Amino acid sequence: MSSGEPLVVIVGRPNVGKSTLFNRLLGMRRAIVGDEPGITRDRIHGRAEWRGRSFEVVDTGGIIPDEEAHIPAGILRQARAVIDIADVVLMMVDVRQGVTPIDRELARLLHRSGATVFVLANKADTRNLEIQAEEFRQLGFEHVFPISAEHGLGVGEMLDVLIEHLKPAQQTVEGPGASEIGVAIIGRPNVGKSTLVNQLVGAERVIVAPEPGTTRDAVDTELEFEGVRFRLIDTAGIRRRSRVTLQAEKIAVLMARKHIERADVAVLLIDAVEGPTTHDARIAGYAHEAGKSLIIAVNRWDLVEHKRQAAVACERAIRQRLKFIEYAPVIFISALTGQRVMRILDLAQKAFVARFQRIPTGELNRFFRQYLAEPGVFPGGLRIYYITQAAVNPPTFVVFTNNREKRLPISVERYLINRLRENYEFFATPIRIKQKLRT
Numbered sequence: 001m002s003s004g005e006p007l008v009v010i011v012g013r014p015n016v017g018k019s020t021l022f023n024r025l026l027g028m029r030r031a032i033v034g035d036e037p038g039i040t041r042d043r044i045h046g047r048a049e050w051r052g053r054s055f056e057v058v059d060t061g062g063i064i065p066d067e068e069a070h071i072p073a074g075i076l077r078q079a080r081a082v083i084d085i086a087d088v089v090l091m092m093v094d095v096r097q098g099v100t101p102i103d104r105e106l107a108r109l110l111h112r113s114g115a116t117v118f119v120l121a122n123k124a125d126t127r128n129l130e131i132q133a134e135e136f137r138q139l140g141f142e143h144v145f146p147i148s149a150e151h152g153l154g155v156g157e158m159l160d161v162l163i164e165h166l167k168p169a170q171q172t173v174e175g176p177g178a179s180e181i182g183v184a185i186i187g188r189p190n191v192g193k194s195t196l197v198n199q200l201v202g203a204e205r206v207i208v209a210p211e212p213g214t215t216r217d218a219v220d221t222e223l224e225f226e227g228v229r230f231r232l233i234d235t236a237g238i239r240r241r242s243r244v245t246l247q248a249e250k251i252a253v254l255m256a257r258k259h260i261e262r263a264d265v266a267v268l269l270i271d272a273v274e275g276p277t278t279h280d281a282r283i284a285g286y287a288h289e290a291g292k293s294l295i296i297a298v299n300r301w302d303l304v305e306h307k308r309q310a311a312v313a314c315e316r317a318i319r320q321r322l323k324f325i326e327y328a329p330v331i332f333i334s335a336l337t338g339q340r341v342m343r344i345l346d347l348a349q350k351a352f353v354a355r356f357q358r359i360p361t362g363e364l365n366r367f368f369r370q371y372l373a374e375p376g377v378f379p380g381g382l383r384i385y386y387i388t389q390a391a392v393n394p395p396t397f398v399v400f401t402n403n404r405e406k407r408l409p410i411s412v413e414r415y416l417i418n419r420l421r422e423n424y425e426f427f428a429t430p431i432r433i434k435q436k437l438r439t
Contacts, residue, residue, distance in 0.1 A: 005047070006055040006166035009082050011110075012092035013102045017122040021092065021149035022046065022059035025159075045220050050159040055166055058082050083109075088116045088165050093136055095121040095129050095146060107139040116165050118143040118158065125151065180222075181352045183345075184233040184263035186287060188279055191269040192299045196335035197221055197234045200345065225345045235259050257286050264355065264393075265293040265348045265428070272300045272332070275314060276321045284325050291394040293351035293429040294328035297344060302334040327421065329428055351428035356392045359424055364389060371419045372399075378412050385438050395420075396432040408435050 010018045025048040044059040060082065083089055089110060093103050110117050121133035124146035133146035143161065147154035185193045201223050221232040260266055266287035270280050287294055296318060304310045315330050322328070329347060333340045359367075364387055371377070372384045386400040399416070401408070408416075417431045 006053075006087045007058065007082075007085060008048075008055050008088050008090060008162065008166075009058045009060060009086040010090045010092060011060050011083065011106065013100070013106065016092045016094045017149045018059055018092050019044075021090070021120070021122070021147075021155070022057060024149055024152060024155060025057050050163055053163045053166060055087075055163075058086075083113050083115055086115055087167055088118060088162055089113075090118050090120050091139075091141070092120045092122050092149075095124045095133050095136075098132070098135055099138060103136075103139065107141070111140060117141045118145060118162065120149075120158065121146045122149050124148055124154065130154075180229045180231050181265065181348055182231045182233060182263040183348050184235055184260050184266045184287070184292070185269065186235050186260060186266050186283055187269035188271075188277070188283065191271050192335040193234055193269055196267075196269065196297070196299070196333075196341060196344075197232050199335050199338050199341050200232060225342070228345075228349055230345060230348070233259050233263055257290075260287050260290050260292060263292055265295065265351050267295045267297050267344055267348070268328070269297050269299045269335075270318065272298045272304050272310075272314065276318045278321070281322050284322055284328075288325055288430055291430055291432065293348075293355050293394070293427075294325050295344060295347050295351065295428055296322070296325075296328050296330045298330065298332045299335050301332040302337050302339060307332075325430075327426070327428060327430065347428065354425055354427040355394050355429045357395060357424065357426065358392055359389050361388075367419070367423060372416075378409075378415075380409075382409070382412065390434065391432075394430050394432055395426055396434065398434045398436055400436050400438045402438060403435060404437060408433065 010022055012018050022044065026046040027048075046057050046059075048055055048057045091106065091110060093099070119136050119139060119141050121129075121136050121144060124130045124133055125148050130146040133144060136144050145154055145158040145161075147158060149155065185196055187193055201221055221234065223230050223232065268280065268284050268287065270276050284294065284296075298314060298318075301307070311332055314332075318330055319326065331340060331343055331347065333344070335341060368384075368387050372387060375383065378384070381402070383402045384399045385402070388398050390396045390398045397416070397420070399408070407413075413433050416433050420426065420431055
């Protein structure tokens with residue numbers, strides 16, 4: 001779904017500084033930046049503002065026209081799709097390298113699109129390089145700006161002209177209680193995360209290719225399902241640290257964890273053929289530690305035989321290896337065929353409601369009297385005098401005790417969580433227990 005704001009798209013061949021400009025426009029580090037060409041593959045969305053005008057910015061992958069390989073062909077196809085709906089296209093070039101054959105090919109593509117195009121001659125850090133930017137007028141576009149995305153030189157002047165070419169933002173009316181549910185798709189590389197997003201959206205929104213680790217940045221996709229808005233965050237496949245060698249993939253691991261923080265619900269994809277692994281448990285731990293609701297989706301279920309027996313065995317293995325997220329429901333899906341994938345959105349909505357549930361004080365008092373008030377309930381003379389709900393998102397409870405240790409014994413914490421789950425609908429959601437010493 002569209003945000004209703006004007007759309008600005010950044011395009012260009014690999015390693016000309018598109019992601020650096022994207023980050024500068026947004027005022028934060030949203031895309032991965034590094035010295036390796038072709039780091040950005042999927043298109044990344046963000047929101048920028050200049051002189052009171054806000055607009056959506058899309059950073060596309062480095063375009064290599066007529067390339068046959070999976071990833072470059074996908075980048076070109078996706079760039080073409082978003083160029084068609086852009087208000088302004090920022091074509092970035094490298095002023096130090098001059099006009100290249102790929103620049104010419106991309107310029108021909110943009111001329112055919114009919115889009116408003118600004119040519120940004122990047123890396124113009126000196127007066128001499130600013131003069132050399134005039135060379136790019138031969139590409140046939142009216143607007144040519146020498147800039148330095150890294151240092152910000154010339155970017156403000158370009159934005160002053162840019163906002164004059166933006167259409168007025170469409171006014172959107174939010175329904176009562178309307179909200180957006182952030183859903184992070186997480187898992188090991190090559191378990192089908194991008195395929196799942198594409199199946200949910202019903203269109204190719206992120207690149208799908210057979211190579212492990214295709215997705216490095218997190219890609220946000222908005223959709224509406226049965227009147228509810230979702231933001232799907234397709235995170236980079238999280239590898240074991242020992243296997244993360246490239247600078248970009250090291251950063252991708254860190255940013256994938258950061259993007260989990262932006263979500264309300266995490267969907268952990270597990271390979272049905274391989275079954276749950278130690279690495280799956282580590283990834284689930286990232287979401288659990290962040291306090292996110294969790295859904296376990298066992299993918300590639302279409303490849304499994306004797307499904308009834310296999311489902312029982314697979315769930316048993318998951319519960320054994322991922323004991324710390326016993327609250328997470330398990331669903332068996334096929335991202336490729338679409339089997340049960342829309343059920344994920346139903347579960348995510350149910351989890352979202354649960355993580356914001358607040359138990360009334362009177363009900364918590366009843367819970368306290370039933371499970372916690374009697375002396376001798378807990379070993380070692382531990383007493384709980386009172387319980388209150390301190391927060392939601394995730395649900396967090398504070399118990400007032402006579403315990404002088406830093407934290408409650410694990411057995412007591414588990415007892416509390418289990419009783420809370422038995423009595424209240426905290427579906428797919430972690431529960432946090434904190435304690436205070438009664439003075």
